[in-house]
Amino acid sequence: MDLKNEDFTQHKHISQQFNTELLELKNHFLVMGGLVEQQVSDAVRALMNGDSGVAEEVRLRDREVDKLEMTIDEECVQVIARRQPAARDLRLVVSVAKMVNDLERIGDEAKKIAKIAINLAEEGQPPRGYVEVRHIANHVAQMVHQALNCFARLDAEMAVEIMREDYSVDSEYKSAMRSLVTFMMEDPRSISRILSVMWVLRALERIGDHARNLAEHVIYMVKGKDVRHTPMEKVEATVAGD
Amino acid sequence: MDLKNEDFTQHKHISQQFNTELLELKNHFLVMGGLVEQQVSDAVRALMNGDSGVAEEVRLRDREVDKLEMTIDEECVQVIARRQPAARDLRLVVSVAKMVNDLERIGDEAKKIAKIAINLAEEGQPPRGYVEVRHIANHVAQMVHQALNCFARLDAEMAVEIMREDYSVDSEYKSAMRSLVTFMMEDPRSISRILSVMWVLRALERIGDHARNLAEHVIYMVKGKDVRHTPMEKVEATVAGD
Numbered sequence: 001m002d003l004k005n006e007d008f009t010q011h012k013h014i015s016q017q018f019n020t021e022l023l024e025l026k027n028h029f030l031v032m033g034g035l036v037e038q039q040v041s042d043a044v045r046a047l048m049n050g051d052s053g054v055a056e057e058v059r060l061r062d063r064e065v066d067k068l069e070m071t072i073d074e075e076c077v078q079v080i081a082r083r084q085p086a087a088r089d090l091r092l093v094v095s096v097a098k099m100v101n102d103l104e105r106i107g108d109e110a111k112k113i114a115k116i117a118i119n120l121a122e123e124g125q126p127p128r129g130y131v132e133v134r135h136i137a138n139h140v141a142q143m144v145h146q147a148l149n150c151f152a153r154l155d156a157e158m159a160v161e162i163m164r165e166d167y168s169v170d171s172e173y174k175s176a177m178r179s180l181v182t183f184m185m186e187d188p189r190s191i192s193r194i195l196s197v198m199w200v201l202r203a204l205e206r207i208g209d210h211a212r213n214l215a216e217h218v219i220y221m222v223k224g225k226d227v228r229h230t231p232m233e234k235v236e237a238t239v240a241g242d
Numbered sequence: 243m244d245l246k247n248e249d250f251t252q253h254k255h256i257s258q259q260f261n262t263e264l265l266e267l268k269n270h271f272l273v274m275g276g277l278v279e280q281q282v283s284d285a286v287r288a289l290m291n292g293d294s295g296v297a298e299e300v301r302l303r304d305r306e307v308d309k310l311e312m313t314i315d316e317e318c319v320q321v322i323a324r325r326q327p328a329a330r331d332l333r334l335v336v337s338v339a340k341m342v343n344d345l346e347r348i349g350d351e352a353k354k355i356a357k358i359a360i361n362l363a364e365e366g367q368p369p370r371g372y373v374e375v376r377h378i379a380n381h382v383a384q385m386v387h388q389a390l391n392c393f394a395r396l397d398a399e400m401a402v403e404i405m406r407e408d409y410s411v412d413s414e415y416k417s418a419m420r421s422l423v424t425f426m427m428e429d430p431r432s433i434s435r436i437l438s439v440m441w442v443l444r445a446l447e448r449i450g451d452h453a454r455n456l457a458e459h460v461i462y463m464v465k466g467k468d469v470r471h472t473p474m475e476k477v478e479a480t481v482a483g484d
Contacts, residue, residue, distance in 0.1 A: 069470070081332055098343065
């Protein structure tokens, strides 16, 4: 991922050291993001292939995600305390402190999927609903990837795209859930296994929400406008303007 | 809720104005907390009584919660930019910026419960599982209330209690979910309604998690130690020590 970006070269900071610290913070965030992306794709792969080994690795690796969250949070507080950043720099640091929580949550959802993968692998025979899982999983994995890219490039237009994607994930999720309810009614003996698939879908849908949160923070960093809880037309106008 | 606390009177700030700003920030956070508490209790009451009117109010009032989140977030950034707080004050401001997200999420879960209440009220005849819902709802509502109290008083010992409570909520939740799966198997025609009750339980369990997050932040503010992702014995030692 490209860490150079215009913002940092155009902007003149009082000290070169401060500049380096901000770059490091961004860099650590992207490292954590890369790990979390991997966790999601491994968890889904483990589920699809009934591979408990991979699922177990995801569970264990969640501790690394947690540690990174705590490290980056501490770095944010340190940077504020030592450097007293203002304006755009301050928005960057405060946003990272908040976004790191979204990354940790994504990691947590991946861990949940991995746990379910382990239980389902024991039972053999994949339950119905895997087509839907694969589809939504690809969709949200792409959103997370794009969210990290748009953070690295501070690209507000791409952030708007991600926010839009979240709407289509939500409708895919609802339609998948309806299918699963039908499967349950058709075959009540499969209730418990299909419930597990529902929890996986729910986790994926939440991952999409967190990718959207990341995108909203990128818009805040770049434009200085808080676009949470805002209708899409307004968000588009905010990003298109100035 | 008592807003005076020793921290603010003992601590000498450079300016009285800064002191006032911090108190205001805390106060706004508690106002938002009070609103969110009300949302949770109204949503659960609406569900229990099949009262769509109350549920509709909860849905609409969620916008106020969202607005407060954005206002308080902005206040945090302003306080950091203007006052450059250090040490304990900085921890307070950064923690509030993070905790406000937990409050917003609790509000969001209350809104989800309200939506389900509306759907179930239309169908008449309450589904099974309401005993479990009532029990867990009381438990997590109490946790949220205590979390706000322990923030107001900066009481780290109470925060540890709340963290412990979250473990019992999790086990109550798991046991309730098992009962609901059994109900579904016994009567497949009720699958869809019981699923709704499962989503309510899930929302309540998440509210418990957020109360726990609030408690963890209080410990961070008071003790300067990040106790997330830490075993309970270590947390207890941290709070007992110093």
